[in-house]
Amino acid sequence: GESVGLHLPTLSVQEGDNSIINCAYSNSASDYFIWYKQESGKGPQFIIDIRSNMDKRQGQRVTVLLNKTVKHLSLQIAATQPGDSAVYFCAEKENYGQNFVFGPGTRLSVLP
Amino acid sequence: SAVISQKPSRDICQRGTSLTIQCQVDSQVTMMFWYRQQPGQSLTLIATANQGSEATYESGFVIDKFPISRPNLTFSTLTVSNMSPEDSSIYLCSARGLAEGTGELFFGEGSRLTVL
Secondary structure, three states: OOOOOOOOOEEEEEOOOOEEEEEEOOOOOEEEEEEEEEOOOOOOEEEEEEEOOOOEEEOOOEEEEEEOOOOEEEEEEOOOOHHHOEEEEEEEEEOOOOOOEEOOOEEEEEEO | OOOEEEEOOEEEEOOOOOEEEEEEEOOOOOEEEEEEEOOOOOOEEEEEEOOOOOOEEOOOOOOOOOOEEEEEOOEEEEEEOOOOHHHOEEEEEEEEOOOOOOOOEEEOOOEEEEEO
8 A cells, every 4th residue: 555654753663562652742722632543555543542631541552641741642552563563643632622633643663 | 433434545636627535424423524644744634524514624725725515414525626736645534523522533544646
């Protein structure tokens, strides 16, 4: 399939290692955040979300950390697998807003 | 969750022509949006498709270039008018059950347009 994110920052990790993808958001009024995974030729897929009243949320092999003080969001992927190779986007939204604003994206490349 | 189907999934178009992309959601949703994803870029919101009324466009996008319809709660179309090579992008339909607050934004698989 076609490649999305040809010029995006790339994070390369060894299979089995943990990955940390970072996102700096801009709007201090944002209080809802989502991480999306986008594989080549596909639409973005929901991974995990977090509200601003939390600083950590865990899913299956993934953890999202939120630091509102410095407006920073991170996605941690445990035991990274080849199937995790994709472009990852963070998205932010204000509680009473309708629109999500997406970050620039990071390409995760898993090395065998 | 909502399943979103878009068509066409890809197309090659000639300069100056127009193309309409269709988006069908498998359940009634409150909000539908159209995003553009240019090569190597993130997602940029084009407009919110409002049911029964004119779409709400973001800065830099106008109705004459990107007319949008949303005749009901499950269907929307985006037309890319008078295309130029700069319109070559992936166009993504998305939907959300809630107008405000938390709640996931779902995406279709995208329509990749190449304008020659």
